[in-house]
Amino acid sequence: MSATSSAFETAEGTRELLRLVTCGSVDDGKSTLLGRLLFDTKQVMADQLEHVEETSERRGDGYVNLALLTDGLRAEREQGITIDVAYRSFVTATRRFQLADAPGHVQYTRNMVTGASTADVAVVLVDARKGVIDQTRRHTYISATLGIPHIVFAVNKMDLVDFDEARFREIEAALGDLGERLGVRDEVAIPIAALTGDNVVDRSERMPWWTGGTFLERLERIEIARDRDASHRRFPVQWVIRPMSDEHHDYRGYAGEVAGGEWRAGDEVLVLPSGLRSTVAAVETYDGPLEVAVPGQAVVVRLADQLDVSRGDMLCDPADPAVVARELDATVCWMHERPVEPGARLAIKHTTRWSRAILDGIESVLDVASLEQVPAERLGLNDLARVRLRLATPLVVDPYVENRATGAFILVDEATNETVAAGMVLGASV
Amino acid sequence: VRLSHLDALESEAIHIMREVAAELERPVLLFSGGKDSIVLLRLAEKAFRPGRFPFPLMHVDTGHNFPEAIEFRDRRVAELGERLVIASVQDSIDNGRVVEETGPRASRNRLQTTTLLDAMAEHGFDAAIGGARRDEERSRAKERIFSFRDDFGQWDPRAQRPELWNLYNGRIRKGEQVRVFPISNWTELDVWQYVERERLDLPRIYFAHEREVFERDGMLYAASDFVERYPHEEPFTASVRFRTVGDMSCTGGVRSHAATIDEVVREIAATNVTERGETRADDRFSEAAMEDRKRVGYF
């Protein structure tokens, strides 16, 4: 058996991974849409369907409730709502989808931020009867703030507005305005009815006026290969490989995931924060040397010189280095029930480096209804705020808008070790 | 350069392996001889070679394994030149830590939890890297990649930390532990495709072979000394393969003639029953069975 003899592998191996986050208010039909997607792409296994049929019957739903396919833990089943982020996957001929399902409940901004942090695409549910509401604005705002490059608005329950084109166009225009105001890079709205599957996987016969393709076709067509920062070379050192065996006596490899730019042997390197310089001797993996490594790839970089480089250091392009920062301006999402006030001390993890931070000041907090920044004395659960942080030891950062890997951080409570906030660098100073 | 989904999943998993190694003091990698943990070993090679693994391997041995899996385990460990710790359920029974179940439905699956927790305490392991995946079972869909367990090894769905970007928070207090699942986001099909791509060797029971089996609850089980059969459960010979290598008492096989990885992958791509629904007897009793076991520290 050889790998090339398998036509199956060749076809399968070229699928691209697309990470999605789905968001909507309670009852917009998100679970139904996901269930529909799984069902119509034939990803529902016989035993799962059997289970859903039984449960639908027991609950007296009166139809096979596909929303039950994506429901989770027992506590939530009892409450009948989703309260955490659930991850699942499905495949089509061209893509492998990884789906983070963030619940729509009003107070769960933190779940959406979590799901959004790794997403290439946000799917935002809109109820065609209600149009653009506060929740829509909030979800779009979070998607934009988290730097998700593409937003797909699924305008659902079109059956309840008689599949009316004028109603859809009205919502589409309002979404266009919203996207523009929030600086969304790429957005599209699609009219669907999740319950009946119209325009989800199969084209709707009841909306002949719609020629923009189905929801799934849209997801399959989004171009994501160029979304990551390919122009600024960044490589946070994660682990130093030093076998010190007879065979590899002098081997010293810096292992990590490429965070920005394209890496090749011969590239000039600046190590931060130390300021040491060298050149790349080799970019390699277990499988051998690479001609080029791109963002998202886990590789090993070897340098031409024996330097003192360790975990937490950042290798950069000397012509275009990241900022060695002592102070950060940042957007944070506070994720803990316990509020925080200026003066608080927290642990901070950025790329592969830990430091400590003092919350120096709260500039403003987002008022989610108006999307205006308003003054605040403290941060509570689900607040999205602009803050200033002072660092005990420097971090090597970029603005989040330029690089989602080197602009992101988490804050951790030093007493409980809980992750209490997600942060995105707006600006940095020494 | 466009990365395939396997490349992306592989890089993610390698990153996670290196984070555990860097952030936890004494991790251990759980190796059963099953395909998911065989994939973990390859990922560990990719993460740390030409260096040695920064952690030992551990097998929680129920004593009721397929002999093919044990033979494979020992061969693979020898090839890698890494250290293997064996935590034995039989020892836990002999020491009175757990009580052996009896009767035709007896299984050592539930007993593993105690053996695992005892071994982690004995060796001072603070992180166990395992091959569980989110697609295996519905309650796993919300499992974190770094999953926290309290001093009793218990998992509380409400006490889990949010996981953002690829920034894992591995900070724990003394006595607490983390379970880490680097292939959380993989599906069964991804695992098989990866096995094929990497040309990983697997125990023979994953491929169709003739075996003495008997039928129970619509599933086929290997006839062995470890399972007591009801009188009507006459053994017969069939061509089967297994989709997991768990305890023989609760691992069912499927009728199959798929003799190569390629054929198995085709069969799985076409299949319409989930891996657990098909082959794990212990989950069929209660919908929330897994959740209950997780609460008490099951992997």
Ligand SMILES: Nc1nc2c(ncn2[C@@H]2O[C@H](COP(=O)(O)OP(=O)(O)O)[C@@H](O)[C@H]2O)c(=O)[nH]1
């Ligand atoms: N009429 C109609 N009802 C829908 C549609 N999609 C979902 N629903 C219903 O809306 C309700 C909420 O749906 P669900 O998927 O549970 O919403 P979630 O809270 O967003 O996950 C359920 O009663 C669904 O049957 C649709 O396209 N048309």
